[in-house]
Amino acid sequence: MRSVHLTHHAADVTPRDAYARIGDFARYPELVDTVRRVSVRPDTGDGVIGSDWEVDFRNGVLAWEEEDVFDDSALTISFRQTRGDFDTFDGHWQVTPQGTGCRVEFSAAFDFGxxxxxxxxxxxxxxxxxxxxxxxxxxxxxGEEVAA
Structure with a gap:
């Protein structure tokens, strides 16, 4: 299984604001060309949403559905693929205060099988x-990426 870790620091964005922006998955296709589509299903009332993703990969498209769990008090979003092109794909976002801004950590593990x-x-x-x-x-x- 392969993993990805990314740490990012934004000096002028509050943790709560960064968390809200990160959780707005439907905006991702307008931010980067490689994300073709993200459809977000409504919250089931317990902080869990579903999202469907299509992302350019090599000469094709990766597609998957995931379950996203939002923990507003801890400023974390955990996700796991429930169906799709990966055999396994899960991870989390974590937002924490740092100086006048915030630190965002993204971690994911995946396996194509x-x-x-x-x-x-x-x-x-x-x-x-x-x-x-x-x-x-x-x-x-x-902000900017921080060397891990």
Missing amino acids: LPTLANIVDPVAERVLKQTIGHVLHALIG
């Missing part, structure tokens, strides 16, 4: 995911 192609496909997927999340964060909250 194709062991014979893992050495070829997984590094590309890791790079695309990291670049896409970096672009999304820069568009949503400004």
Whole structure:
């Protein structure tokens, strides 16, 4: 299983504001070209929503459905694929105060379930995911990536 970790610092955005912006998944396609579509299903009343994603990957499109759990008090969003092109895809967003702004951490683990192609496909997927999340964060909250 491959993992991606990204830490981002925004000096002038409050943690609560960053959390709200990050959780607005439906905006992601207007922020980065590689995200084709995100459809968000309504909250079930317990902080859980469903979202459907289509993202450009190599010469095709990755598509999946995920369950997103929002914890407003901890400023975290956890997600896990419930159906789609990955064999496994899950992770979380964590927003914490830092100075006058905030620190955002994104972590995800994924597996395509194709062991014979893992050495070829997984590094590309890791790079695309990291670049896409970096672009999304820069568009949503400004700031910069922090070396982990």
